[in-house]
Each structure stands twice: as C-alpha cells, then as structure tokens.
Amino acid sequence: MKITSFRPDFNLIKQDLLTAFYFEDQDTASFTALKQQSPVLIDDLVNKKVLTAKLGSVTPLIGHANLPCSHVLVIGCGKSADFNESSFIKTLKTLAAEAKKAVSTSVAVAIDEIKPAHRSVQWSVEKATETLLTSLYQYDATKSQKAEPSALTHIAYIASEENLELAMKTGKSMAHGINLARELGNLPANICDPAFLAEQSINLADAYDEIDVEVIEEHQMTEMGMGAFLAVSQGSDKAGKIIVIKYNGGAVGEKPHVLVGKGLTFDSGGISIKAAAGMEEMKWDMLGAASVLGTLSAIAELKPAINVIGVIATAENMVSGGATRPGDVVTCMNGKTVEIINTDAEGRLVLCDTLTYVERFEPASVVDIATLTGAIVVGLGHHATGVYANDEQLQHKLISAGLSSWDRGWPMPLWDDYKVDLESPYADFRNVGSRAGGSITAAIYLAEFTKNYSWAHLDIAGTGWNSAKEGASGRPVAMLTQYLLDRVQ
CATH class of the missing domain: 3.40.220.10 (Leucine Aminopeptidase, subunit E, domain 1)
Incomplete structure (x- = not known):
C-alpha cells in the first residue's frame, strides 16, 4: 500500500x-x-x-x-x-x-x-x-x-502539516502486526497448533536479521522441572513448546523488555471439560501468543533501538487417559506446589512456569498477555483490557500506551486480601479460587511467580475477540507496540 x-x-x-x-x-x-x-x-x-x-x-x-x-x-x-x-x-x-x-x-x-x-x-x-x-x-x-x-x-x-512519514510508517507497521495476530487467531486449531506457531516464529526470524528464535521442547521442560506447564500439555498428542523470539535492536547488555503470550491453540477444558456450545471459540485461547508475534512483527518492521524478547507458552489442553485430573498436585519450576482444582484453569499453569523461566533474562519489564478468564468479560465487557501489575508505574505506562494508541486498558487490583481464595490444604496453593473476583484471583496466582521483576498481566479474554462473526481483533498489539516504542531512549 x-x-x-x-x-x-x-x-x-x-x-x-x-x-x-x-x-x-x-x-x-x-x-x-x-x-x-x-x-x-x-x-x-x-x-x-x-x-x-x-x-x-x-x-x-x-x-x-x-x-x-x-x-x-x-x-x-x-x-x-x-x-x-x-x-x-x-x-x-x-x-x-x-x-x-x-x-x-x-x-x-x-x-x-x-x-x-x-x-x-x-x-x-x-x-x-x-x-x-x-x-x-x-x-x-x-x-x-x-x-x-x-x-x-x-x-x-x-x-x-508536513513530515508525516514516521506516522504513516508506524501506523502501517502496527496494522501489519495486528493483521498477523488476527490471521493466526482465526486459523483453526488443526492448522494453528504449537508446531505451527514455532514455524511462524522461525519465519519471522528468517525475514529480519534482528530476530533470533529458540524453541524449547517438552524434554527440556521436564529437565527444568516445569510440572505445571506439562500438566496441561500431557493430555494432548501434540507436544507443548516454549518459543523464545529475541529482537536485538538495542545495545548489547541492555536489559530487554519481555512479552509472554498464552498460546493454548485449543482448550477443551481437559477433564473439567467445557460445554459443547461455543467450544469452537476455544481456538482463540492462543490470542496472547498471537499478539506477541504481531507485536514482534511490528517492532521488527519499525526497528527501534530496544531489546525485546517475546516468549510464547503454547500447548493444547485436551482430554485423554493421560490428562491431568482435578485434585492432582504438581510441582512448578520455582519449587512451589499447586493443587489443580479445575483443569480448565490451564492458562495460569503454562504461564506460571514460563514466568519463572524468563527470570534468566534479567528483564527491564515483563508483560504477559492472556485470554485468561471469563470473569474479566463480565467485569469490563469487550472494550477495555484488564491491566494488573506488581509495579504501579508499569501499570500506568501500559494504560498510558493504551490511551495513546486507543487500544485501551483499565487498572485492576492485586490486593493480598484475595490470596485466601487460593489456599489449599494439600499444596502451597490451588489453581482457582471462588467465582467472585475470578480474574483477580487468576492474576494473584500469576503474581506468585513474578516477585523478582517488574511485571504486568493483561487479561484480554474480553478484547482479543468480540464474536465468531468478527473474529480475532488483534488487540492488544497496538498497546504493546506503543508501550515498547515509549521505552526507547
């Protein structure tokens, strides 16, 4: 164009x-x-x-x-x-x-x-x-x-006004990233599976010299003790993967900003199986991963002087004789144990081990993006992304980036009062709380794995897609891209 x-x-x-x-x-x-x-x-x-x-x-x-x-x-x-x-x-x-x-x-x-x-x-x-x-x-x-x-x-x-070239270029790159995220989200799960997302990431690296990709397989996750992640993927015939996409645009040694995307390419709910009506929409449970790829695409096209690492936690949540059962207790990468009350609360399980993994990058900030809870749709509808953070300044920066790009978010609480909902007599904590405040308790769970860095969580269950007719929205690629551009010195 x-x-x-x-x-x-x-x-x-x-x-x-x-x-x-x-x-x-x-x-x-x-x-x-x-x-x-x-x-x-x-x-x-x-x-x-x-x-x-x-x-x-x-x-x-x-x-x-x-x-x-x-x-x-x-x-x-x-x-x-x-x-x-x-x-x-x-x-x-x-x-x-x-x-x-x-x-x-x-x-x-x-x-x-x-x-x-x-x-x-x-x-x-x-x-x-x-x-x-x-x-x-x-x-x-x-x-x-x-x-x-x-x-x-x-x-x-x-x-x-003259000199509008940068505005045109930025809008064009954002559009390309948004449309990539939409395309990945709209593909069916028999095409867009964990291996496909890895392939798309490698294609991105082939297109841009600034990008390198590493794919972590399940045998490596086993060696690292990622019991929570593997508890989700073990019910599927398709192996889960953690895909690490590095954009090297900043100075060597400059701390990277890390984006972590939930990539459940299909979520049946596992043993806690979902109702049949509307289950086809669960191909969209990988929109967090799609937004990471879309954002990295936009950033690679714009080439800002910044280091960014996109990390995609991708798996299928399926039902089989090998699937995790409600009541199972698993050990996470950081040594904490989790009682799995509901296997349909799987996103936080793949994310928690991935959030522990990204500590090794000594990040300047970490933002995870996930279609995590139906509760956020009840709370905010389809207009605003829920923004949680253990760092008020980071939360403010993301909301500011959302206002600037008109891809808006809304601040949500991470109060210790909600922790009681995750108490378990059989493990360090359980993976779900009560229905009340369900999006908050999900974020509280993730916060347990992010104590060593500045972290935010975007719950995009309400904004990642609006309806089957409209399909994936490509949000929050604009917010994330703007947030990263704002970080360039």
Whole structure:
C-alpha cells in the first residue's frame, strides 16, 4: 500500500475517490469545496435529506459534473463537539468499507478535518493508517473461494502539516502486526497448533536479521522441572513448546523488555471439560501468543533501538487417559506446589512456569498477555483490557500506551486480601479460587511467580475477540507496540 500526503488544495486531487466530511454544526474545507463546485446538487441533497450529518452515514456521489474527482463519498460525522477518538475510528472504518465497494484504487482523505480534539495530526495519520489497513483485512485461508483483494493501492492524506512519514510508517507497521495476530487467531486449531506457531516464529526470524528464535521442547521442560506447564500439555498428542523470539535492536547488555503470550491453540477444558456450545471459540485461547508475534512483527518492521524478547507458552489442553485430573498436585519450576482444582484453569499453569523461566533474562519489564478468564468479560465487557501489575508505574505506562494508541486498558487490583481464595490444604496453593473476583484471583496466582521483576498481566479474554462473526481483533498489539516504542531512549 502506497501512503502519501499533500497540502490542502482540492484542485490538485489526483485520486479517484475523495472523502468529504460533513458535520452537523460546521462546514469542513472538503464539504465547502463540494458546495462551491456543485452548489445546486449539494443544496438539493441537503433539502431532500438524502445527505445527512449523522455519524457513519454515507452519501456517494458518482458521475456528477464539477466534482473534485470521479467518485466522492460524503461521510456524516455528527456534531463537531462530540467527535472523539471512537467517532474518528468509526468514520475511518466506514470509509474503508465504502472504498471496498467502490473498487477505488486511490483515496484522498482530508485528515485535518476529522482530527479529534487534543490529538495531533501525527496521531491522526498514524491511527487512520492503522484503521484503514486493518479494515481491509479479510480472512479466507480455509475457504475454497478466496476473497477478492482490495483494489485500493494508494492512500493520500490532505494535511496542513508536513513530515508525516514516521506516522504513516508506524501506523502501517502496527496494522501489519495486528493483521498477523488476527490471521493466526482465526486459523483453526488443526492448522494453528504449537508446531505451527514455532514455524511462524522461525519465519519471522528468517525475514529480519534482528530476530533470533529458540524453541524449547517438552524434554527440556521436564529437565527444568516445569510440572505445571506439562500438566496441561500431557493430555494432548501434540507436544507443548516454549518459543523464545529475541529482537536485538538495542545495545548489547541492555536489559530487554519481555512479552509472554498464552498460546493454548485449543482448550477443551481437559477433564473439567467445557460445554459443547461455543467450544469452537476455544481456538482463540492462543490470542496472547498471537499478539506477541504481531507485536514482534511490528517492532521488527519499525526497528527501534530496544531489546525485546517475546516468549510464547503454547500447548493444547485436551482430554485423554493421560490428562491431568482435578485434585492432582504438581510441582512448578520455582519449587512451589499447586493443587489443580479445575483443569480448565490451564492458562495460569503454562504461564506460571514460563514466568519463572524468563527470570534468566534479567528483564527491564515483563508483560504477559492472556485470554485468561471469563470473569474479566463480565467485569469490563469487550472494550477495555484488564491491566494488573506488581509495579504501579508499569501499570500506568501500559494504560498510558493504551490511551495513546486507543487500544485501551483499565487498572485492576492485586490486593493480598484475595490470596485466601487460593489456599489449599494439600499444596502451597490451588489453581482457582471462588467465582467472585475470578480474574483477580487468576492474576494473584500469576503474581506468585513474578516477585523478582517488574511485571504486568493483561487479561484480554474480553478484547482479543468480540464474536465468531468478527473474529480475532488483534488487540492488544497496538498497546504493546506503543508501550515498547515509549521505552526507547
């Protein structure tokens, strides 16, 4: 995709599609240009209420005389005072959908006109690029009839500000990372299994000199005493793996920032088997791993001067004669014992040993990302990622990165009061507490394995995907990428 910008002059538009933004309470330059060139047409459409300023409404103008280009979309933006970041994204998604239908090859976007208050033109260009490119994503990997590729090959921003190249590049790289995470998440579990994720990681290393990959197999986990991880993977015929992806962009010896992704490529629940209805959605239990790969892809493309290590804890949670039973007690890598009350609380088991493992990197920070609990969906819905941390500054930095990238998170507590729920008479602790505060007690469990470094946990069960129809969202790739870019000195 070619992405450029040019100074505001509607007489110089060479693209075949122009978006004119129409607010209820003020005229934009693009809408004014339309009225000046086609006053009778525009007045007639307004009087007949064909053209409306309702947010997300679209009025296509094709084949009329005196238009700035062959195809114009008038997109309603509501009231200017109410136009915010969410309105901005809805407007860009509307534009992308209409551009697909119009089979346009190039589009001109007057980005200054829809810049949200308190946001810069740089931010608007970056977020618009990300939104347009992710809106053009189509899944067809397992369909016999492939989707028609988008005809759009050129996005041109009409902007009063110059030097927008970095914003375009950042938005483009974020979009590539988000779409990679979505593609991995949407693939079925018979294709996207632990070995497949390892293969994709190796492909990433082949594409970028800055990336190295190491794959840790189950026999190595046994030697390291990863009893919790192996308790999950032992029920499957497919071996679990820990995939270590190192991006070496910073100085030698500079402490890395570590991302740990939960990669349960299918979660049947194990012996504590899930209900059949909706179980097909459990292919999405690896979205934490997908977000790590997506973020590393974006970082490798942008090449910031920072060291990052992505660690993917991947396995299947299946039912077999060799599967772990409720009531089993296992020993974790750090020597702690865990009574497994519910085998469907498996994500915290693969993560806890992996979180112990990453101590060896002497990390500057560790962030794990997991579709961990249904409780976070009850608490926050599908809009905000739950952000836990043993370091308030780290929690603040992640939430700030989420606000900056509009991939938002919400702070959650890690109070000692909740620890009583994990007490066990047969082990150091159990792997689940009561249903009340289930997302918090899951994070409390993970916190037991992160005492030696600054750590945060992102519960993305509500934000990693919204519905079977929409598929994987690619969140929180934008938040994570922004967090890492903010760490560059």
